[in-house]
Amino acid sequence: MDITKSYIVQCITAAANNLRLSSEKIETVAILRERITSCTNILDEIKKFKKTTELSKLGIKLSDIFNYVENGKLDFLKVSENFREHSHLLVRELNHVLDITTPTVMKSIFQRFYDETINIDLTKRGTLEPEFRIEKKEVEFPKRSHADELKEALIFDELNKEEGFNFESYEEKVLRPIKEIDSFLNKVLKYNYTESEITNCIKKMNENAQLSQKVGFDIISNMHKIFADGLESINQKKIAPSVNTIDSLRACLIVIVAVIRGKEVDITNYLTRAENFGKMIKSNKREL
Template identity: 40%
Template sequence: MMDLKKQYIIQTISVAANNLRLSSEKIEVLGLLKETILNAGDLETLIASMKKITQFSKLAIKLQEIYNYLKLNKIDFLKLSDKFKEHTQLVVKDLNLALDALTPNSYNAINIKLNEFSLNSSTDGHRDESLTIDFTDRKSLLTDKMRTARIKENYIFEEETNDDQLFFQNFEATILKPVKEIELVLKNLGNGEFKSTELRQYESVMRVNASLSEKFGTEITTEMHNILARAFRMLQLKELNPEKEMIEAMRACLIVIVALVRNKDIDITYYLNRAEDFGKKLQTLKMRNS
């Protein structure tokens, strides 16, 4: 039976990756990372070793935070879904950075270092345990001291993490807040009932949320917001006619955004393709009109 902590962290990484645009090479690296976690003899030792690797250091700090939650807190299964969603959002940005920095070949070289670090840590840990009288209390004390040392060593990172935590808590609410309003605007567009001020307002909202999504590291969500912002802009300038097909394409952008932000485990390929085709069409129209 797989260790619950491993299963939770692997699933967190998998769902976070759904928010990213992954090449075949990145998918391979992602698979290697999950395999490394799955095969780890000691997950906490592995995470500590990852902190020593430049490409993994920031991601490892987030994984340590998740690991600490699983290890030190009594799990409230009624709230676990919300916590899982928070943890998924927590790792997206740094998972993306790690995947950008790695190839399958470079990962394999790094994995050798991880094994060396883990082996050294395990050997040191064994020597400490042989001197332990009260194993549970000593181990707890050692873990606390190690954790304190890591916090000091990663002071700058931890400040970023605290800032990120506030950001992650507000991200979902901020992105989803205008969705229903925009659905109503799209419905009114179909009926020919819309105001230029509304279009300008939601163009601005989409640009702000695109910037927020970019900071969060979600490429697809960023792209969807940019497409909607561009569409609202072109509607204002009368470079785009509010036809049924166009409205459905804008709605497809919204569906993709909501599905990704809420981590809905459904196939959104149809909507994503439709939204991306619409984005290409807008680019073509823009070039013609410029």
């Protein structure tokens, strides 16, 4: 393994060691490390990370580390100090990745990488001479049809859409209303709100639920949906805005902020409470 790849893998390992990981998350880290270890071109791999929603912010950090090692900035007299700094910088982003992925999701992401590589390789054959393509067809390498060209155009269009995703913009849009909504919960507890206020809040949370779902952040999307459904149930008098209800709604907000910001805290209790609240809403109980 070359020094750059080895350095990056060890940074990821050190970052993971600073997190409290379940067996599932340990498996996800192992899949991530194996992918980087076995890749033939670490720079191309990092570029793919940066174009993938779930791995984009981690990819940016890995790119910084790659540039540090490759551009002659590796000072062996300070390597331990710099290594600790780099691994520490990965903790937040790695934690975020582990919160929004599973081993199955991670394998699916890397399978997409493989599929995209195959499709890109197919486009190169379009520049070959017709006679050569015919020869390839005889050994089961089909020449590109018009349908293939349309398929490839669609693939690259999707890649361009991924490149256009800006996590910072998404983060700002989702987190901006949280503080105001949290304050609004105090008004809900006291029945001191208008129909317009609660309707607008429900609409905003549903919009951000759809946005989160679209970019693949299922946990964040689910928390928004549960929150919106909870407020809707209160508005329709299906559940009472008790202290327990408000605390459960607030748990949804805590999970949203913690996951997006990559907070290094255990949110299991908040996540469990929010999910149980979601189940309760569906059963139309009066109280928690």
